[in-house]
Amino acid sequence: MNRLTPAEVHHYHDKGYLVPDFRLSDSWLERVRNALDTLHRDHPNVGLDFVPSPHVPNYVEGVTEYEEWLEFARIPEVLDIVAELIGPDFLMWGSALFGKPGSTGKETPWHQDGEYWPIRPLASCTLWIALDPSTSDNGCLRVLPGSHKKKQIFHHRRNDATGFTLNQVLSDTELNLDDATDVCLEPGQISIHDVYLAHGSAPNRSTQRRAGMTYRYMPTTSHFDHDWALEMTRTMGTTDMSQRPLFLVRGCDRCGQNDLERGHAVYAPYMAANAS
DSSP: OOOHHHHHHHHHHHSSSSOOOOOOOOHHHHHHHHHHHHHHHHHSSOTTTTTHHHHHSSSSSSSOOOOHHHHHHHHHHHHHHHHHOOOOEEEEEEEEEEOOOTTTTTTEEEEEGGGGGEEEEEOOOOEEESSHHHHHHHHOOOEEEETTTTTOOEEEEEOOTBBSSSEEEEOOSSOOGGGGGGOOOOOOEEEETTTOOEEEEOBOOOOSSSOOEOOOOOOOOEEOOOOHHHHHHHHOOOOOOOTOOOOEEEEEOOOSSSSTTGGGGHHHHHHHHHHH
């Protein structure tokens, strides 16, 4: 069953992003929100601006409640949409929670996701699930439509400023950021953007939280290179993805190079505890 219209598929490939005519059910949305509230309650020391990979236990030290975050990555209706954009064979390799609290929420600087990611050839999409209203006032996602078309990573510079969620900042004069578009979403809506698309978001100066959950999916015609990930951490200061577990969520591993076992040992103690 196709969940996207031909016009929506064209918009994604032409503009580099899409807000489909789709919304999570109330029950799914409530569960994701509750998972965020539980994380915040049980781990008040964890800053919610950027929580990388909550689906991996102890990726953020002390945060071990991973099962629901993995389940959210497999919502069938969402995977149907992803399949229409990147093909029937794909895996989930990453997630991130952007909590963006009211009044203090950090800026996500202009960047391209591919600057950070050890994928060869570079191919991936990011799914963004709005848990709150995401508006121009509270720092919604901003995109530069069409900036993905050259399939080129533009120049970035490293900036470790504490007011940023990420440390690689787009600094290429070829791009005109005046053409940026705000991606405003209601709770339960999703957006999807291409790995090459330039995007970012302003700090949250409003009193309203702007939380969103992201999942990263890549076609298995590409290879997630764990060894290259370690080198990127050493040279760029990026999050260490050398032991990142990969989850085949649809189809098969087309390139035959993706290691679907590395990193999975981290789950064994929790699975054994549940079994007993």
